[in-house]
């Protein structure tokens with residue numbers, strides 16, 4: 688793993704932008720794997736600015752996203768489809784037909800998973816952006832998910848639903864009970880993975896991912912076996928890391 692420690696969130700977002708920009712410039716029709724959550728928003732702001740400045744274009748870029756809620760209409764403001772449009776897609780020159788997220792709005796969810804998995808088989812990510820959960824999850828792959836997992840349905844834990852209630856009129860009953868997520872194997876199939884980690888609340892998860900056992904108890908530790916992983920981590924999240932592992 689290559690580990691880049693940045694001063695703060697803004698510098699982490701800028702560094703992540705530069706890495707993705709370089710992929711987009713080297714391969715204008717690249718496939719970007721994208722993530723929701725608060726962590727990548729600064730990166731998305733930088734991507735929007737990069738398009739405005741004519742530094743990059745999404746004209747021929749295709750995207751695949753990690754996950755989506757089950758039984759939530761795409762038009763719902765809290766769907767990940769809406770999140771990605773609001774935070775990035777509506778503000779850059781991407782073609783709608785080049786945007787891909789798991790489909791959780793309705794239908795046979797097992798079939799929706801299979802179809803997404805098939806799509807990922809044809810669309811290997813040139814670079815996959817990840818955040819990490821405080822418990823080491825990546826996408827909705829919670830602790831003890833098999834490293835061999837592919838796109839699947841996840842039952843959201845009571846804790847996750849309580850955490851997310853603030854986005855659903857503060858009523859846990861409004862929070863979806865399931866999600867569809869890329870599996871860990873789908874993430875490992877990406878040619879390059881960039882994982883963004885910010886804030887003291889993520890310090891223990893970062894340590895487990897980088898220095899702990901490679902074990903499903905910390906889903907992100909699967910990345911120890913990936914040949915091309917770049918960790919972009921701010922100082923607050925890097926406090927527990929062994930200094931000798933920091934190569935910048």
Ligand code: PGA
Pocket residue numbers: 723724725726727818819820821824825826
């Ligand atoms: P966050 O979520 O970016 O909102 O902290 C990350 C994650 O849970 O994957």
